[in-house]
Amino acid sequence: MTIRVATKADIQAINRLNTEALQHEYPLKEAEERLAYILSSPANQLFVKEIAGQVVGYIQLSEYICTYGPILMNVLGLAVDEAFRHQGIGKGLLKHGEQWAKDQGAQGLRLNSGLERTEAHKFYRHEGYEEIKKQINFRKLF
Template identity: 65%
Template sequence: MTIREAKIEDIEAINQLNTFPSNHEYPLEEAKRQLHYLLSSPTNKLFVSVIDTKVVGYIQLSEYVCTYGPKLMNILALVVNENFHGQGIGKSSLTHAEVWAKENNADGIRLNSGVERTEAHKFYEHQGYKRVKNQVNFRKLFD
């Protein structure tokens, strides 16, 4: 397995991972537009995990800077194709993200995980992440 920065050509695989297992259906053309933006952004990074030329997972990070805490990198997504679970891909993705975050002067990493994702919580805790608080997520989309 190799981990590399995402390329625009990876969008179909990324979009498929977003749809299943993540249940985030989003039109491919819109996802492609978002990926174009992310690839050009100095404060966002998306790495893909590749086995035999096939994208089997990805991790997305974004800078998290506020006036009440240190500069962190925020993991927005960590997805591994279910057929490849248990092969160390998630762990390797986290390690890769942590190295990139340190190289970009972050003091650490934060992430949010849905309350129902108990297996993911165990995984993150096993990787040294600490549960900080429970939250409710709000969203308002503009027309």
Template identity: 45%
Template structure:
């Protein structure tokens, strides 16, 4: 297994992982565009796990800055192909973001996970994350011209 920073050419694999792992039907061309924007920011990192040159997982971390906490890294997404779960890929991806957080002098790493993702919750606990609180997630979309 190889862990490396994501390349713009990985967009098809990221699209497929988002679709399979999360059920997201986000347009593939928009995925390509968003990925290009994100990987060029200093505030974000996306690492991919590949086996035999096939991307089988990824993790996206971002700066988490607020007035009530020391700086953290926020895991925006972590996905591992179902056929490759249980092989240490998720843990290795988490380690990549954790190492980035330590190198950036952050106080830790945080993430949120949907109520229904019980298996993922067990995984996070097993990796040393604490179940801190239950929350609701609210969003308001705007009509955009593009």
């Protein structure tokens, strides 16, 4: 079992995890473009978990800096293939992300999790994360 930095070749597996594990459908071509940007940006990172040559999970982190709090890394995605859940993969990815964040000088991690993802909430609490507040997520596309 290996956790490593993602490569462009991982995009099909990442896109599948986005769709199946996170319910975020997105065109593969556009996902490829986003991954290329993430991999070129020092403020972003995407790690994958590989078992026997197959990507079974990933964690994506991005710098979160504001004028009203500590420097953090934002977990933008943590996904594990359903067939590989409850094997410590999510925990391993999260710990790997935490270590990378520390190495970058961040003081912690933050993340958002959909209200309906109650199992994920239990997981994060078990890993020492505390619920800070409830929010409504807004977006405007151009």
